[in-house]
Amino acid sequence: MDKFLNVLKEYWNYEAFRPLQSDIILSIAGGKDTLGLMPTGGGKSITFQVPTMAMDGTCLVITPLIALMRDQVDNLKARGIKAEMICTGMSRQEIITTLDNCAFGNVKFLYVSPERLSSELFLKRLSSINICLIAVDEAHCISQWGYDFRPSYLKIAEIRKHLPGVPVLALTATATPEVIRDIQSQLNFDEPNCFSQSFARQNLAYIVREADDKLSLLIKILTNVPGCAIVYVRDRKKTKEVAEFLIDNGFSANFFHAGLPQHVKNERQAAWKSNQCRVIVCTNAFGMGIDKPDVRLVIHLDLPDSPEAYFQEAGRAGRDGKKAYATIIYSKNDGAKLKRRISDSFPDKQRVLDTYNSLGNFYQLAVGSGFEAVFPFDLQEFCKAYKLPLNMSYNALKIMEQAGYITLSDALDNPSRLMITVNKDELYSLRHGNPEWDNIIQVTLRSYTGLFADHVYINEDLIAQRAESTRETVYNVFSQLSKTHIFSYIPAKKTPFITFTSSREDIKHVKLSKDVYETRKERFEKRIEAMQGYAEENSICRSQQLLAYFGQKQETACGVCDVCIAKKKNSLSTEEFDIIVSRIKTIISAKPVSSNELLRTMKTSEDKTTQALRFLLDKNIISIDQNQLIHISKNQTDD
Known part of the structure; x- marks a missing residue:
């Protein structure tokens, strides 16, 4: 244990491990397959990062959350630790370069999305990397009985065949007893080996308040309970409406959702984390990987789809151990709204098949073609082209993903890229024709290398700061230079991707099995009922209700x-x-x-x-x- 404590002190500047961390680390160090069940904010990443730093080799980290993946890689690099990532949207050459770095560059952590595990390129090069540990984050995704099952997670067991003797550490914050058993089975554990602690949070008060006028009650709660707050709502439009209502009533507030540009999300997240903004009104896209200990209030204006989701989101309050509140503001018609999500989440089978057929037409794929083809995917553009409802179409595609025909990735923030397409002499003569252009070009050349050879990832904010200009000005200059073919400028874009994991099928031959459709719908209904039951049960302690759901x-x-x-x-x-x-x-x-x-x-x-x-x-x-x-x-x- 001493060597692990030394690593913890050297790289993270902590003197001791949190409860359960040391038990999990010692289990992994002993070469045992291990499942760590740790509540949100319990420090899951430390349990694989610390032992890896004390071992020879690279830790393969599998996670579906691309934003979290990027954050962890950046955080490790900031600590002087070599880390790389592979996810959907990277070019073949970028993947090859990353894998070569892992094989020959002493990289300690390789983060991959589960979809990459079965690619021929990845499997071929995996044997050249000295993998010492497989860490599976969000491990509940491997269980078909879990609330967020992802078929791509089933490929992890296959990866183990290529890495005999390498232990697995599976990590999750929420899992029922059934899911705990299934995780260990699906990952081919040698023997059951689960470490868990009580989900009870002594400092966190769970509250349900019934109100027809939710916003008035929200104002009252925020007035009576000081400190930093998160307010969760169901849709993007509502984040802005509620935030503006709070501002009009004298509160420091802002809104956050997945559709915002990355630099805007970064700014708002930073302002909230530094307490310049007190209240962040958001969808469930906010909170993953954010370890802010002093959140005093988490308020839900809309009910989540499951107790698992609620427990994770509520658990972002009071991580510093001080008194905090997780409050649901509930009205009687919320139950009806919650049940309507069942039909939204599970469109009838014919609509699912028709949506899949339209997707094949959208990309002009012939039946029998398209295996492993990857396409940028704009849901709004797709729905507009075929006059389809947005929400129902998205859920239809998620069902096709469960059935194994496609993979729909989370939206990936692709940074801006820039390449200079003229030679150095031509660029030099251009620079002296416009002082503003000259300044920005000089700063760009000083900040990045290789611009004359290939597209290079750039950061407009950094260039603007160094040029004492604005992001908008930098964008406009690059756009103008791109129009005149002096630069090749590809602005940052938030892009989800569709991958055809099997060739396009004629819908007559598409199979939506009972496990994919009826069983999942039934389990979704039960989670909806459990969430509604929690909100409406007024005679049993809230904490006891939640713990009973998770088998404690x-x-x-x-x-x-x-x-x-x-x-x-x-x-x-x-x-x-x-x-x-x-x-x-x-x-x-x-x-x-x-x-x-x-x-x-x-x-x-x-x-x-x-x-x-x-x-x-x-x-x-x-x-x-x-x-x-x-x-x-x-x-x-x-x-």
Whole structure:
């Protein structure tokens, strides 16, 4: 352990490991296949980065999150550690160069997206790299029973055949017991070996507040609870609307979603992390890989699709161990909205097939052609061309991905590229014709090499800073020079990619199996129901509800969620309250009864029973009909 602590101190400047990190590291060091189940913010990356730095060879890191991949590579390089990445969108030559660097350049970490694992080029060159460890991030993606199954993850087991004796470290923040078993099976573990810690967060209070006017309640919460906040909403348009509403009400706020230009995302993320902006209103595209310890509030204005997603997002609050709140603002029609996502996420099979057929036509692929073809993909352009609804078409393509016919990558931020297409003498004579051009060209030549030979990745912000100019000016100069064929300028573009993982099929022969469609739809429905149930359950401790979903038991209630606080107000202990409520429910489930009959039947004092009844009535768990009989509320029996 001493050598691992020395690595931790030298590269990360930490004196000790967090709980569970040392156990996982020692397991890996012993050559054992290991599953690490660590909550969001638990320091998962340290568990493979530290042991790799103490070993000979390269760690192969498999992750589906391209933005997170790039962040981790940049962070490692900033610490003086050699790291590379391979993902969809890179040219063949770029991939070859990266793999050669890993084989001969003492690279410690090679990050790859799972789609690259089966490519002939990757497999051919893998044997020349000394791989000492395989780290699988977001390991729940390998399980068909998980909430984010990705077929490309199944290729990891095949990679193990090429790397005999190399241990696997699988990491995830959220997994049910069923998924935990499946991860280890799918990755061909020699024997079950899972390290996990309780998901309980003593400093985090889970709250559900019901309100028809959500924005007014949002203002009230932000006013009463000081500190940095994240507000999650469902769609991109709403991020801007809510952020502007908060600004109009005197709050420092901004919005964030995946469709923003990368430099804008970087600026807003940096402003929020440095507390120049207090509230970031965002979709679920925000938060991955961001380790900001002092978030005091995570608020959901819309319900996520699953308890797994909610637990990850809520877990971004209070990582410093101080009191924090994870709050859902809920209204009764949210349940109906949540259930509508089922039909949106699972269009009927014929629509799925028609969308796949249109995709083949979009790229002018003949039936039987296109195997392993990769294309930039603009969903809006595709839908406009065939008059298709955006959301439903996207989900239809995701189903085809599950079926193994295509892969739809996350949008990849491709940096700007620049090449000078004239010789040095021609460029020299040009520079003296325009002082502004001259300044920017000189700065560019000083900042980058190889511009006369090939396209080079550039950063307009860096050039603008060094030239004491603006990004817009740099962009305009490069664009004008490109029009006159002096430069070849390819501006940065956020591009997802479609890969045809099998030749284009006639839709008559496309198979959407039960596992791909019906079973996944059924499991999606169950997660939706579990999320709605969490929001509407008002008698069980919030923390206990979440932990039970993940197969963990919390003996005592948290004492700080809205349910526990309401019970305290009734001056009953949590244990006593739960017993009384259980008895009341048992009695009135058999048949509605009057309050007098209920009090006679109960074996507790009238005062305590009355307190419990008031709570259940306030929370609309029970109701009293026109005949003054107490029964379970209709919305409870429907659920």
